Amino acid sequence: MDASVISKLSIDTQGIVRSASGRFDWLPGSERDVPAGTSFIDLLPSHLQPAFSLGIGQLDRGERPWFDQQSFTVDTDGSDVALQFHVPKTSAKPILECTVRDTSADLIDNRDRVFRAALLSAQHHVSMDGIVIVSPESEILFWNERYAALWGIPREVMERRSIQDVRAVTSQMVVDPDGVFLEGFQTYDHSRDIAEDELLLRDGRVLLRHSAPVLDKDNSILGRFWSYRDITELRNLQHAAEEQNARLNALVQNNQDIVISIDRHGVIESVNPATVEILKYPEAELRGRLITSLIAEEDQALLQDQIDSAQQGTPEEGEFTATRPDGERAELRIKLIPIDKADGAGDFWVVASDITEAKQAATEARAAQLALERAQQLTNLGSFEWDLSTNQLIWSPEMYRLLDRDEDPEVPLTVNDFMSAVHPEDREQLGMAIKAAPKTNSTYDIDFRILRRDGSVRMVRGAGEVVLDQEDTPIAMVGAVLDISEQRRHEEALQQLVDLLEEKTAALEYTTAEQESFIYSVSHDLRSPLISIQGIAEIIQTDYEAHLDDTGRAYLERIHANVRRMQAMLTGLLELSRIGRTEKGSRHNVDLHKLVTEIVDELSGTSGAREAKIEIIDQLPVVQAHYTRMSQLFMNLLDNAIKYTPKNRTPVIVISCETADNGWKVSVQDNGIGIPAEYQSSAVGMFSRLPGGQRLNPNGSGLGLAIVSRIVTTHGGRLWLESAEGEGTRISFTLS
Numbered sequence: 001m002d003a004s005v006i007s008k009l010s011i012d013t014q015g016i017v018r019s020a021s022g023r024f025d026w027l028p029g030s031e032r033d034v035p036a037g038t039s040f041i042d043l044l045p046s047h048l049q050p051a052f053s054l055g056i057g058q059l060d061r062g063e064r065p066w067f068d069q070q071s072f073t074v075d076t077d078g079s080d081v082a083l084q085f086h087v088p089k090t091s092a093k094p095i096l097e098c099t100v101r102d103t104s105a106d107l108i109d110n111r112d113r114v115f116r117a118a119l120l121s122a123q124h125h126v127s128m129d130g131i132v133i134v135s136p137e138s139e140i141l142f143w144n145e146r147y148a149a150l151w152g153i154p155r156e157v158m159e160r161r162s163i164q165d166v167r168a169v170t171s172q173m174v175v176d177p178d179g180v181f182l183e184g185f186q187t188y189d190h191s192r193d194i195a196e197d198e199l200l201l202r203d204g205r206v207l208l209r210h211s212a213p214v215l216d217k218d219n220s221i222l223g224r225f226w227s228y229r230d231i232t233e234l235r236n237l238q239h240a241a242e243e244q245n246a247r248l249n250a251l252v253q254n255n256q257d258i259v260i261s262i263d264r265h266g267v268i269e270s271v272n273p274a275t276v277e278i279l280k281y282p283e284a285e286l287r288g289r290l291i292t293s294l295i296a297e298e299d300q301a302l303l304q305d306q307i308d309s310a311q312q313g314t315p316e317e318g319e320f321t322a323t324r325p326d327g328e329r330a331e332l333r334i335k336l337i338p339i340d341k342a343d344g345a346g347d348f349w350v351v352a353s354d355i356t357e358a359k360q361a362a363t364e365a366r367a368a369q370l371a372l373e374r375a376q377q378l379t380n381l382g383s384f385e386w387d388l389s390t391n392q393l394i395w396s397p398e399m400y401r402l403l404d405r406d407e408d409p410e411v412p413l414t415v416n417d418f419m420s421a422v423h424p425e426d427r428e429q430l431g432m433a434i435k436a437a438p439k440t441n442s443t444y445d446i447d448f449r450i451l452r453r454d455g456s457v458r459m460v461r462g463a464g465e466v467v468l469d470q471e472d473t474p475i476a477m478v479g480a481v482l483d484i485s486e487q488r489r490h491e492e493a494l495q496q497l498v499d500l501l502e503e504k505t506a507a508l509e510y511t512t513a514e515q516e517s518f519i520y521s522v523s524h525d526l527r528s529p530l531i532s533i534q535g536i537a538e539i540i541q542t543d544y545e546a547h548l549d550d551t552g553r554a555y556l557e558r559i560h561a562n563v564r565r566m567q568a569m570l571t572g573l574l575e576l577s578r579i580g581r582t583e584k585g586s587r588h589n590v591d592l593h594k595l596v597t598e599i600v601d602e603l604s605g606t607s608g609a610r611e612a613k614i615e616i617i618d619q620l621p622v623v624q625a626h627y628t629r630m631s632q633l634f635m636n637l638l639d640n641a642i643k644y645t646p647k648n649r650t651p652v653i654v655i656s657c658e659t660a661d662n663g664w665k666v667s668v669q670d671n672g673i674g675i676p677a678e679y680q681s682s683a684v685g686m687f688s689r690l691p692g693g694q695r696l697n698p699n700g701s702g703l704g705l706a707i708v709s710r711i712v713t714t715h716g717g718r719l720w721l722e723s724a725e726g727e728g729t730r731i732s733f734t735l736s
């Protein structure tokens with residue numbers, strides 16, 4: 001080791017002595033020891049302090065201090081020492097090493113001193129800082145080129161060495177000359193304080209101002225040292241960083257998705273409000289927790305794997321189930337994004353969106369899609385979407401089956417693909433209908449044939465509708481194709497049946513008409529012989545009665561009775577043959593209620609009606625019918641009901657009505673002798689007279705019910721009877 005070295009000091013970036021060794025008797029005053037923690041600046045003679053604290057500041061900012069590699073002679077009370085500084089390059093954190101040598105033996109060459117002073121001055125001149133030293137008398141003692149350049153002060157002004165002249169220029173340049181700038185000078189001009197502040201210039205630059213007193217050995221003020229550094233870039237960078245940070249923060253805080261930052265171990269460092277909202281954990285419970293602990297057990301290992309592989313720097317993404325404190329689950333899509341940090345700490349952003357509802361919706365949509373496909377399959381209904389701008393067709397699966405196509409459903413089809421499946425004979429018509437629809441914004445509905453690859457032909461019904469955008473421009477067509485082959489077959493079979501029925505009905509009508517004209521001519525033709533018989537019987541009675549004995553008279557009386565009966569029967573037959581023959585056109589609105597009420601009133605006035613109680617319990621309808629026939633119908637039924645009630649019983653007749661099928665059902669109920677079951681089917685036939693009825697009404701012709709039945713059928717109705725022997729009969733019929 002160099003024998004002239006008397007002590008060594010290590011000084012940190014704050015100017016604090018970290019370690020000291022050797023002698024310190026060269027120090028001024030009573031200080032003979034330098035413990036770690038002492039301020040190095042305080043050890044120096046006061047006139048050196050400002051310059052050295054500037055150098056320490058440079059060291060702190062990671063710059064090379066101006067006195068690095070320099071040697072300074074210090075006149076102390078005891079001996080002359082030289083302080084030599086250097087910053088070892090190897091140290092991670094800059095540290096200043098100061099070697100103190102005894103220079104009393106040295107012959108310091110004056111030239112050397114001059115040289116050193118020149119060097120110092122040169123350093124000041126090349127410094128990044130603009131430096132000016134001003135005496136208390138406002139004289140500029142020192143200035144460097146950088147100072148003049150920073151403030152743009154012409155050299156001749158500087159050379160006048162008047163700080164007032166310089167300030168006249170600089171005060172024009174700062175944004176707030178009265179405040180910060182001038183105040184700064186007034187406060188510090190004669191102060192012993194060290195100060196630092198920032199000046200904002202009108203041209204946008206920001207200067208860092210540092211100032212310190214320059215003190216003489218006796219502590220008197222020699223002047224003030226001012227240095228200015230342009231920190232505009234630095235500030236801009238800082239602002240940009242702050243802005244970036246604020247933006248990131250806003251983005252994180254207001255994000256609807258979960259944003260969590262985690263460290264390399266997966267421990268949560270911070271969460272945004274959406275995290276608390278979605279996961280339902282209080283924020284305090286989330287911080288410091290392992291991210292995997294929020295995930296359902298079965299997914300935890302997978303997430304840990306992803307965190308591990310994300311450590312390699314690739315963003316990872318996956319779907320996970322999260323569990324909430326209440327045990328409920330949430331489906332999350334999680335993205336792991338490595339945070340680019342200079343220190344490579346391996347932190348991540350965990351960005352997760354809640355896809356619970358989306359997943360649910362997707363499942364439901366899938367189910368709906370399947371249901372639709374199934375429904376289409378069951379109904380042989382295919383659907384399509386035709387994008388008019390791209391001319392592409394999208395078919396439902398059933399459409400492919402229906403049209404017998406096996407193209408890849410992923411490949412969109414064109415209208416031509418569709419047309420090639422259509423039966424050649426139907427193409428033109430269908431093509432026109434499809435083309436016309438978008439032009440007229442209308443729909444089409446058309447039946448056409450499909451020619452399948454196996455040569456079979458299917459009948460389908462195609463319907464389409466134009467979809468318009470907000471400006472009413474057609475953008476698409478949607479529609480369906482339905483296989484109606486089966487339906488067509490059924491329709492055709494049904495039509496055949498209808499045709500057959502019509503034929504049969506026509507034949508039946510013909511026979512009925514034949515029958516009617518036969519009855520008519522028979523009843524008509526039988527009249528004259530009957531009238532002859534009656535005439536001869538009357539002649540016998542008037543001219544030959546005296547020749548007849550009692551037996552003969554009785555026979556004659558029986559001839560008369562039978563002739564009367566025959567006449568009644570012929571009248572009834574004629575009547576029957578007339579019904580419905582020429583009456584189809586003469587139907588009008590008939591108010592049945594009014595009609596029946598009148599008949600009942602009429603009946604109650606006749607002796608035949610006895611003391612019958614006739615009641616209409618429902619409102620009877622107004623129907624399209626032949627008035628006289630309706631009147632005949634009710635007269636016959638009421639006549640029967642009264643006549644076929646035992647003499648010792650008061651007839652109680654109830655007329656009721658209810659709606660039925662496409663019209664009404666009317667019933668006439670009595671409490672008469674009833675019709676035995678074995679006669680019920682024949683009672684309605686012509687000339688049918690039943691034993692019980694014959695006793696009560698010997699003169700009946702047996703045609704009343706036949707007439708009623710014929711009236712009902714010619715009016716499109718149906719008649720039937722229900723009866724219990726001895727209790728009564730209910731005759732019902734329908735009318736429309």
Ligand code: ATP
Nearest residue numbers: 640641644672674689690693700701702703704705
């Ligand atoms: P007409 O009505 O032509 O004078 P008729 O009453 O004998 O003669 P229908 O009205 O056709 O003929 O009746 C046929 C037979 O049915 C009657 O003779 C009677 O025996 C029986 N009959 C009809 N209506 C009733 C009834 N409401 N109760 C019991 N028997 C009835």
Ligand code: MG
Nearest residue numbers: 640700704705
């Ligand atoms: Mg009758």
